[in-house]
Amino acid sequence: MRRRETLRIALGALRRNRLRTVLTVMGVVIGTASVLAMVAIGTGARARVAATFEAMGTHMLIVLPGSIQAGGLQGGFGTEATITWGDVAAMATQLPSVQAAAPVLRTSRNVQSESDNWTTLVVGTTPAYFVIRDWRPRLGRLLDESDESSGAKVVVLGQRVVERLFGAHADPVGQRVRIGRIPFVIAGVLAEKGQSPMGQDWDDMVFVPGSTFRAKMQAGLGQFVDGVVLLRAVAADQTTRSRSQVESLLRERHRIAPGGDDDFSVRDLSEIATAQRQGARVLTLLLASIAAVSLLVGGIGITNIMLVSVTERTREVGVRMAVGARGRDIQGQFVAEALVLALAGGVAGLLLGVLAAWLMARAFHWPLVLQPMVALAALGFSAVVGVGFGIYPARRAARLDPIEALRFE
Numbered sequence: 176m177r178r179r180e181t182l183r184i185a186l187g188a189l190r191r192n193r194l195r196t197v198l199t200v201m202g203v204v205i206g207t208a209s210v211l212a213m214v215a216i217g218t219g220a221r222a223r224v225a226a227t228f229e230a231m232g233t234h235m236l237i238v239l240p241g242s243i244q245a246g247g248l249q250g251g252f253g254t255e256a257t258i259t260w261g262d263v264a265a266m267a268t269q270l271p272s273v274q275a276a277a278p279v280l281r282t283s284r285n286v287q288s289e290s291d292n293w294t295t296l297v298v299g300t301t302p303a304y305f306v307i308r309d310w311r312p313r314l315g316r317l318l319d320e321s322d323e324s325s326g327a328k329v330v331v332l333g334q335r336v337v338e339r340l341f342g343a344h345a346d347p348v349g350q351r352v353r354i355g356r357i358p359f360v361i362a363g364v365l366a367e368k369g370q371s372p373m374g375q376d377w378d379d380m381v382f383v384p385g386s387t388f389r390a391k392m393q394a395g396l397g398q399f400v401d402g403v404v405l406l407r408a409v410a411a412d413q414t415t416r417s418r419s420q421v422e423s424l425l426r427e428r429h430r431i432a433p434g435g436d437d438d439f440s441v442r443d444l445s446e447i448a449t450a451q452r453q454g455a456r457v458l459t460l461l462l463a464s465i466a467a468v469s470l471l472v473g474g475i476g477i478t479n480i481m482l483v484s485v486t487e488r489t490r491e492v493g494v495r496m497a498v499g500a501r502g503r504d505i506q507g508q509f510v511a512e513a514l515v516l517a518l519a520g521g522v523a524g525l526l527l528g529v530l531a532a533w534l535m536a537r538a539f540h541w542p543l544v545l546q547p548m549v550a551l552a553a554l555g556f557s558a559v560v561g562v563g564f565g566i567y568p569a570r571r572a573a574r575l576d577p578i579e580a581l582r583f584e
Contacts, residue, residue: 192484199480200520202473203557207524208531210553215532215545221456223541234274234411235307236418238266238404238425241438256399257438262428263404267303270424272417274409277304280388280402286336286381287353293339296380297354299388299402307407308368315348315363318384322362326386330359334367335378357391359383418443473520474560477513481568484512509569510562517561521554528553 241257260278267276280299285292298304305317313334322329330352332340341347347361368377383392393401408417418441425439529545536543 195480196516199476199516200523202476203517203520203560204473204524204527206471206473206560207521207553207557208528210556211525211528211545211550212531212535214549215528215543216535216539217456217460218544218546219532219536219539219541222544234408234414235444236406236408236414236421237442237444238406238421239440239442240400240403241440255438256401257429258400258404258425259398259428260400261398262425263400265424265428266404266406266421270417270420272409272413272420274407275303275306276404276406277301277307278385278400278402278404279304280385280393280400282388282393284354284392286340288340288347288350291340293336295333295336297388297392298380298382299385299392300382301385303407304382304405307405310368311366312363313366314346315361317363317365318382322384323386326390327384328357328359328387328391329362329384330354331363331365331382332361333365333378333380335376336381337364354381354383354392414443471560473557474517474564477516477561478564478568480516481509481513481565482571484509484568505572506569509572510565513561513565513569514558515561517557517565518554520561521557524557525550525554 238258241255263276263278266273277300282297283294284297285294286297300318301323302318302320305311311317312331315331317331318329321327332347332352337343337345337347340352341350346364348363350361351358352361353359365378365382370376406417406421408414421441422437426437429438431437528550532545533543
Protein backbone atom coordinates (compact mmCIF):
# COMPACT_ATOMS: atom_id res chain seq x y z
CA MET A 176 0.00 0.00 0.00
CA ARG A 177 1.30 3.41 -0.85
CA ARG A 178 2.23 5.78 1.94
CA ARG A 179 -0.22 8.43 0.78
CA GLU A 180 -3.08 5.94 0.89
CA THR A 181 -1.99 4.74 4.34
CA LEU A 182 -1.97 8.33 5.62
CA ARG A 183 -5.39 9.00 4.09
CA ILE A 184 -6.90 5.98 5.82
CA ALA A 185 -5.25 6.91 9.13
CA LEU A 186 -6.62 10.46 8.98
CA GLY A 187 -10.07 9.16 8.14
CA ALA A 188 -10.02 6.82 11.15
CA LEU A 189 -8.97 9.69 13.44
CA ARG A 190 -11.68 12.01 12.09
CA ARG A 191 -14.38 9.42 12.85
CA ASN A 192 -13.55 9.73 16.57
CA ARG A 193 -12.80 13.44 16.90
CA LEU A 194 -13.35 13.80 20.65
CA ARG A 195 -11.16 10.80 21.48
CA THR A 196 -8.52 12.06 19.08
CA VAL A 197 -8.48 15.50 20.69
CA LEU A 198 -8.26 14.08 24.21
CA THR A 199 -5.39 11.80 23.18
CA VAL A 200 -3.54 14.64 21.50
CA MET A 201 -3.86 16.80 24.63
CA GLY A 202 -1.45 14.57 26.54
CA VAL A 203 1.25 15.14 23.92
CA VAL A 204 0.40 18.86 23.71
CA ILE A 205 0.90 19.35 27.44
CA GLY A 206 4.11 17.32 27.46
CA THR A 207 5.69 19.13 24.51
CA ALA A 208 4.63 22.55 25.80
CA SER A 209 6.05 21.76 29.23
CA VAL A 210 9.43 20.73 27.83
CA LEU A 211 9.74 23.83 25.65
CA ALA A 212 8.49 26.24 28.33
CA MET A 213 10.70 24.81 31.09
CA VAL A 214 13.83 24.91 28.94
CA ALA A 215 13.02 28.46 27.80
CA ILE A 216 12.47 29.57 31.40
CA GLY A 217 15.71 27.97 32.58
CA THR A 218 17.67 29.48 29.70
CA GLY A 219 16.13 32.86 30.41
CA ALA A 220 17.12 32.55 34.06
CA ARG A 221 20.74 31.87 33.06
CA ALA A 222 20.67 34.87 30.74
CA ARG A 223 19.31 37.00 33.59
CA VAL A 224 22.13 35.85 35.88
CA ALA A 225 24.73 36.63 33.22
CA ALA A 226 23.22 40.07 32.57
CA THR A 227 23.13 40.83 36.29
CA PHE A 228 26.81 40.05 36.78
CA GLU A 229 27.63 41.92 33.59
CA ALA A 230 25.90 44.96 35.07
CA MET A 231 28.03 44.67 38.19
CA GLY A 232 31.16 45.05 36.08
CA THR A 233 33.17 42.45 34.19
CA HIS A 234 36.44 41.03 35.48
CA MET A 235 35.79 42.51 38.92
CA LEU A 236 37.41 41.64 42.27
CA ILE A 237 36.38 42.95 45.69
CA VAL A 238 38.95 43.50 48.43
CA LEU A 239 37.39 43.48 51.90
CA PRO A 240 39.21 44.68 55.03
CA GLY A 241 39.83 42.42 58.02
CA SER A 242 37.71 41.17 60.88
CA ILE A 243 37.48 42.23 64.51
CA GLN A 244 38.89 39.81 67.07
CA ALA A 245 39.32 41.63 70.35
CA GLY A 246 37.99 41.38 73.90
CA GLY A 247 35.99 38.26 73.13
CA LEU A 248 34.26 39.98 70.20
CA GLN A 249 34.54 38.58 66.70
CA GLY A 250 33.26 39.87 63.39
CA GLY A 251 33.52 38.88 59.74
CA PHE A 252 35.56 40.49 57.01
CA GLY A 253 34.80 44.18 56.65
CA THR A 254 34.32 44.87 60.37
CA GLU A 255 37.81 46.34 60.90
CA ALA A 256 39.63 48.77 58.59
CA THR A 257 42.94 47.24 57.49
CA ILE A 258 43.29 48.45 53.88
CA THR A 259 45.20 51.73 53.51
CA TRP A 260 45.08 54.35 50.79
CA GLY A 261 48.65 53.36 49.99
CA ASP A 262 47.41 49.80 49.39
CA VAL A 263 44.86 51.12 46.90
CA ALA A 264 47.51 53.06 44.99
CA ALA A 265 49.88 50.07 45.02
CA MET A 266 47.22 47.70 43.66
CA ALA A 267 46.39 50.16 40.88
CA THR A 268 50.00 50.81 39.79
CA GLN A 269 52.18 47.84 40.75
CA LEU A 270 50.19 44.85 39.50
CA PRO A 271 50.30 44.15 35.74
CA SER A 272 47.11 42.08 35.82
CA VAL A 273 45.05 44.86 37.46
CA GLN A 274 43.65 47.54 35.17
CA ALA A 275 42.10 49.80 37.81
CA ALA A 276 41.38 50.06 41.54
CA ALA A 277 38.82 52.24 43.29
CA PRO A 278 37.76 52.68 46.93
CA VAL A 279 34.05 52.58 47.74
CA LEU A 280 32.90 54.63 50.75
CA ARG A 281 29.22 54.57 51.60
CA THR A 282 26.66 56.31 53.76
CA SER A 283 22.90 56.86 53.63
CA ARG A 284 21.84 60.53 53.34
CA ASN A 285 18.86 62.62 52.39
CA VAL A 286 19.23 64.29 48.97
CA GLN A 287 17.11 67.42 48.39
CA SER A 288 16.17 69.23 45.20
CA GLU A 289 14.20 72.50 45.16
CA SER A 290 10.89 70.67 45.23
CA ASP A 291 11.48 67.19 46.64
CA ASN A 292 13.79 64.99 48.69
CA TRP A 293 14.85 61.35 48.68
CA THR A 294 16.98 59.29 51.08
CA THR A 295 19.47 57.20 49.15
CA LEU A 296 22.94 55.68 49.26
CA VAL A 297 25.78 58.18 48.80
CA VAL A 298 29.00 56.64 47.43
CA GLY A 299 32.37 58.32 47.62
CA THR A 300 34.79 56.98 45.03
CA THR A 301 37.24 57.83 42.25
CA PRO A 302 36.81 57.97 38.44
CA ALA A 303 38.28 54.45 38.22
CA TYR A 304 35.05 53.10 39.77
CA PHE A 305 33.12 53.73 36.56
CA VAL A 306 35.83 52.02 34.50
CA ILE A 307 35.63 48.97 36.75
CA ARG A 308 31.84 48.85 36.60
CA ASP A 309 31.78 49.65 32.86
CA TRP A 310 29.24 52.35 33.64
CA ARG A 311 28.56 55.25 31.27
CA PRO A 312 26.61 58.48 31.70
CA ARG A 313 23.17 58.92 30.17
CA LEU A 314 23.41 62.69 30.56
CA GLY A 315 26.33 64.96 31.36
CA ARG A 316 29.62 63.47 32.52
CA LEU A 317 31.14 61.21 35.15
CA LEU A 318 33.50 62.20 37.96
CA ASP A 319 37.01 63.01 36.74
CA GLU A 320 40.49 63.34 38.24
CA SER A 321 40.18 67.10 38.71
CA ASP A 322 37.06 66.55 40.85
CA GLU A 323 38.98 64.09 43.01
CA SER A 324 42.11 66.20 43.38
CA SER A 325 40.25 69.43 44.17
CA GLY A 326 37.56 67.92 46.39
CA ALA A 327 34.87 69.41 44.15
CA LYS A 328 31.26 69.46 45.30
CA VAL A 329 29.87 67.66 42.27
CA VAL A 330 27.56 64.68 42.19
CA VAL A 331 26.50 62.06 39.64
CA LEU A 332 22.97 60.75 40.12
CA GLY A 333 21.49 57.33 39.51
CA GLN A 334 18.38 57.21 37.32
CA ARG A 335 16.04 56.25 40.19
CA VAL A 336 17.15 59.31 42.20
CA VAL A 337 16.53 61.57 39.18
CA GLU A 338 13.00 60.18 38.86
CA ARG A 339 12.29 60.84 42.53
CA LEU A 340 13.70 64.36 42.63
CA PHE A 341 13.06 65.76 39.14
CA GLY A 342 10.78 63.40 37.22
CA ALA A 343 11.31 60.48 34.86
CA HIS A 344 12.40 62.42 31.76
CA ALA A 345 14.09 65.40 33.41
CA ASP A 346 17.58 66.66 32.56
CA PRO A 347 18.96 67.92 35.90
CA VAL A 348 22.57 68.42 34.74
CA GLY A 349 23.88 71.73 36.07
CA GLN A 350 21.21 72.06 38.76
CA ARG A 351 21.95 71.95 42.47
CA VAL A 352 20.96 69.46 45.14
CA ARG A 353 21.77 69.28 48.83
CA ILE A 354 23.17 66.14 50.39
CA GLY A 355 22.39 66.73 54.01
CA ARG A 356 23.19 70.43 54.31
CA ILE A 357 25.95 70.52 51.70
CA PRO A 358 25.16 71.89 48.21
CA PHE A 359 26.38 69.91 45.18
CA VAL A 360 26.22 70.61 41.45
CA ILE A 361 24.87 67.76 39.32
CA ALA A 362 27.58 66.75 36.83
CA GLY A 363 25.75 63.88 35.18
CA VAL A 364 23.14 61.12 35.25
CA LEU A 365 24.16 57.47 34.95
CA ALA A 366 22.70 54.94 32.54
CA GLU A 367 20.37 52.42 34.14
CA LYS A 368 21.99 49.33 35.68
CA GLY A 369 19.11 47.46 37.30
CA GLN A 370 19.50 45.30 40.38
CA SER A 371 22.37 43.35 41.89
CA PRO A 372 22.11 39.55 42.49
CA MET A 373 21.19 40.42 46.10
CA GLY A 374 18.35 42.72 45.03
CA GLN A 375 20.10 46.07 45.56
CA ASP A 376 18.96 48.78 43.15
CA TRP A 377 22.11 50.11 41.46
CA ASP A 378 20.17 53.08 40.12
CA ASP A 379 19.17 54.26 43.61
CA MET A 380 22.61 55.80 44.38
CA VAL A 381 24.50 59.06 44.01
CA PHE A 382 28.27 59.38 43.57
CA VAL A 383 30.62 62.09 44.83
CA PRO A 384 34.43 62.34 44.69
CA GLY A 385 36.09 60.26 47.41
CA SER A 386 38.09 63.27 48.64
CA THR A 387 34.89 65.30 49.02
CA PHE A 388 33.19 62.42 50.79
CA ARG A 389 35.97 62.20 53.38
CA ALA A 390 36.23 65.94 53.91
CA LYS A 391 32.55 66.90 53.99
CA MET A 392 30.46 63.84 54.76
CA GLN A 393 32.42 61.31 56.76
CA ALA A 394 35.63 61.98 58.66
CA GLY A 395 37.08 58.62 57.75
CA LEU A 396 39.89 56.71 59.43
CA GLY A 397 42.98 58.64 58.40
CA GLN A 398 45.25 56.43 56.34
CA PHE A 399 42.74 53.55 56.30
CA VAL A 400 39.94 53.06 53.80
CA ASP A 401 36.59 53.02 55.58
CA GLY A 402 35.01 50.72 53.00
CA VAL A 403 35.91 48.19 50.34
CA VAL A 404 38.10 48.35 47.24
CA LEU A 405 36.98 47.29 43.76
CA LEU A 406 39.49 46.02 41.21
CA ARG A 407 39.22 45.26 37.51
CA ALA A 408 41.44 42.61 35.94
CA VAL A 409 42.87 43.36 32.50
CA ALA A 410 40.97 40.38 31.03
CA ALA A 411 38.38 37.82 32.08
CA ASP A 412 40.96 35.02 32.10
CA GLN A 413 43.23 37.10 34.34
CA THR A 414 40.97 37.28 37.40
CA THR A 415 42.57 34.30 39.13
CA ARG A 416 46.04 35.69 38.46
CA SER A 417 44.96 39.14 39.65
CA ARG A 418 43.58 37.69 42.85
CA SER A 419 46.83 35.87 43.56
CA GLN A 420 48.90 38.99 42.88
CA VAL A 421 46.68 41.16 45.10
CA GLU A 422 46.92 38.68 47.95
CA SER A 423 50.71 38.52 47.64
CA LEU A 424 51.04 42.32 47.50
CA LEU A 425 48.82 42.94 50.53
CA ARG A 426 50.52 40.21 52.59
CA GLU A 427 53.86 41.83 51.81
CA ARG A 428 52.66 45.37 52.59
CA HIS A 429 50.94 44.26 55.81
CA ARG A 430 54.00 42.22 56.84
CA ILE A 431 52.04 39.02 57.33
CA ALA A 432 54.36 36.12 58.08
CA PRO A 433 54.14 32.92 56.00
CA GLY A 434 51.35 30.77 57.40
CA GLY A 435 49.77 33.76 59.19
CA ASP A 436 46.11 34.73 58.83
CA ASP A 437 45.28 37.41 56.28
CA ASP A 438 43.76 40.65 57.59
CA PHE A 439 41.82 41.05 54.35
CA SER A 440 39.75 39.01 51.91
CA VAL A 441 39.64 39.03 48.09
CA ARG A 442 36.40 37.93 46.43
CA ASP A 443 36.27 36.88 42.79
CA LEU A 444 32.85 37.57 41.27
CA SER A 445 33.50 35.24 38.34
CA GLU A 446 33.39 32.28 40.74
CA ILE A 447 30.03 33.43 42.08
CA ALA A 448 28.69 33.97 38.56
CA THR A 449 29.87 30.51 37.47
CA ALA A 450 28.23 28.88 40.48
CA GLN A 451 24.95 30.68 39.78
CA ARG A 452 25.00 29.70 36.10
CA GLN A 453 25.69 26.07 37.00
CA GLY A 454 22.82 26.12 39.47
CA ALA A 455 20.49 27.54 36.83
CA ARG A 456 21.66 24.90 34.33
CA VAL A 457 20.94 22.07 36.79
CA LEU A 458 17.52 23.57 37.48
CA THR A 459 16.79 23.73 33.75
CA LEU A 460 17.68 20.07 33.29
CA LEU A 461 15.55 19.12 36.28
CA LEU A 462 12.54 21.04 34.98
CA ALA A 463 12.98 19.61 31.48
CA SER A 464 13.22 16.07 32.88
CA ILE A 465 10.02 16.54 34.88
CA ALA A 466 8.29 17.95 31.81
CA ALA A 467 9.52 15.01 29.71
CA VAL A 468 7.71 12.65 32.08
CA SER A 469 4.42 14.30 31.12
CA LEU A 470 5.30 13.66 27.46
CA LEU A 471 5.82 9.98 28.25
CA VAL A 472 2.44 9.95 29.99
CA GLY A 473 0.97 11.33 26.77
CA GLY A 474 2.62 8.45 24.90
CA ILE A 475 1.02 5.95 27.26
CA GLY A 476 -2.31 7.60 26.45
CA ILE A 477 -1.63 7.00 22.76
CA THR A 478 -0.97 3.31 23.44
CA ASN A 479 -4.18 3.00 25.43
CA ILE A 480 -6.34 4.66 22.79
CA MET A 481 -4.71 2.70 19.97
CA LEU A 482 -5.39 -0.59 21.77
CA VAL A 483 -9.04 0.42 22.15
CA SER A 484 -9.10 1.35 18.46
CA VAL A 485 -7.67 -2.03 17.45
CA THR A 486 -10.35 -3.79 19.47
CA GLU A 487 -13.15 -1.67 18.01
CA ARG A 488 -11.88 -2.14 14.46
CA THR A 489 -11.07 -5.84 14.59
CA ARG A 490 -13.76 -6.68 12.03
CA GLU A 491 -12.52 -3.87 9.73
CA VAL A 492 -8.99 -5.30 9.94
CA GLY A 493 -10.37 -8.75 9.06
CA VAL A 494 -12.16 -7.38 5.98
CA ARG A 495 -9.05 -5.60 4.77
CA MET A 496 -6.96 -8.72 5.20
CA ALA A 497 -9.57 -10.76 3.38
CA VAL A 498 -9.32 -8.49 0.32
CA GLY A 499 -5.53 -8.69 0.18
CA ALA A 500 -4.06 -6.30 2.76
CA ARG A 501 -0.81 -7.60 4.22
CA GLY A 502 0.24 -7.49 7.86
CA ARG A 503 2.71 -4.70 7.25
CA ASP A 504 -0.07 -2.64 5.61
CA ILE A 505 -2.23 -2.98 8.72
CA GLN A 506 0.74 -2.21 10.95
CA GLY A 507 1.66 0.81 8.85
CA GLN A 508 -1.86 2.21 9.13
CA PHE A 509 -1.93 2.09 12.92
CA VAL A 510 1.63 3.42 13.24
CA ALA A 511 0.63 6.28 10.93
CA GLU A 512 -2.34 7.07 13.19
CA ALA A 513 -0.07 7.15 16.25
CA LEU A 514 2.46 9.32 14.41
CA VAL A 515 -0.22 11.80 13.30
CA LEU A 516 -1.50 12.04 16.87
CA ALA A 517 2.01 12.69 18.20
CA LEU A 518 3.01 15.23 15.54
CA ALA A 519 -0.28 17.13 15.84
CA GLY A 520 0.21 17.26 19.59
CA GLY A 521 3.84 18.26 19.14
CA VAL A 522 3.06 21.20 16.84
CA ALA A 523 0.24 22.43 19.07
CA GLY A 524 2.49 21.92 22.10
CA LEU A 525 5.23 24.07 20.55
CA LEU A 526 2.79 26.94 20.06
CA LEU A 527 1.42 26.56 23.57
CA GLY A 528 4.96 26.29 24.98
CA VAL A 529 6.06 29.52 23.30
CA LEU A 530 3.01 31.29 24.71
CA ALA A 531 3.61 29.91 28.21
CA ALA A 532 7.31 30.84 28.11
CA TRP A 533 6.45 34.37 26.96
CA LEU A 534 3.90 34.85 29.74
CA MET A 535 6.30 33.58 32.41
CA ALA A 536 9.15 35.68 31.09
CA ARG A 537 6.93 38.76 31.37
CA ALA A 538 5.83 37.78 34.86
CA PHE A 539 9.39 37.24 36.14
CA HIS A 540 10.91 40.12 34.13
CA TRP A 541 13.65 38.12 32.46
CA PRO A 542 14.54 37.63 28.80
CA LEU A 543 12.65 35.15 26.63
CA VAL A 544 15.24 32.80 25.13
CA LEU A 545 13.84 30.31 22.59
CA GLN A 546 16.28 27.86 21.05
CA PRO A 547 15.27 26.38 17.67
CA MET A 548 17.20 23.18 18.39
CA VAL A 549 15.22 22.64 21.61
CA ALA A 550 11.95 23.14 19.72
CA LEU A 551 13.01 20.67 17.01
CA ALA A 552 14.17 18.19 19.66
CA ALA A 553 10.84 18.44 21.49
CA LEU A 554 8.95 17.90 18.23
CA GLY A 555 11.20 14.99 17.29
CA PHE A 556 10.81 13.47 20.75
CA SER A 557 7.03 13.68 20.46
CA ALA A 558 7.23 11.87 17.10
CA VAL A 559 9.45 9.16 18.62
CA VAL A 560 7.01 8.82 21.50
CA GLY A 561 4.12 8.43 19.07
CA VAL A 562 5.86 5.78 16.99
CA GLY A 563 7.32 4.01 20.01
CA PHE A 564 4.05 3.77 21.86
CA GLY A 565 2.07 3.01 18.71
CA ILE A 566 4.14 0.03 17.57
CA TYR A 567 2.68 -2.46 20.05
CA PRO A 568 -0.98 -1.82 19.15
CA ALA A 569 -0.03 -1.79 15.44
CA ARG A 570 1.75 -5.14 15.66
CA ARG A 571 -1.14 -6.56 17.60
CA ALA A 572 -3.51 -5.50 14.83
CA ALA A 573 -1.19 -6.89 12.13
CA ARG A 574 -1.09 -10.31 13.85
CA LEU A 575 -4.85 -10.76 13.99
CA ASP A 576 -6.17 -13.92 12.34
CA PRO A 577 -8.37 -12.83 9.39
CA ILE A 578 -11.00 -15.49 10.04
CA GLU A 579 -11.26 -14.74 13.75
CA ALA A 580 -11.29 -11.01 12.99
CA LEU A 581 -14.24 -11.41 10.60
CA ARG A 582 -16.17 -13.32 13.27
CA PHE A 583 -15.52 -10.62 15.88
CA GLU A 584 -18.64 -8.79 17.08
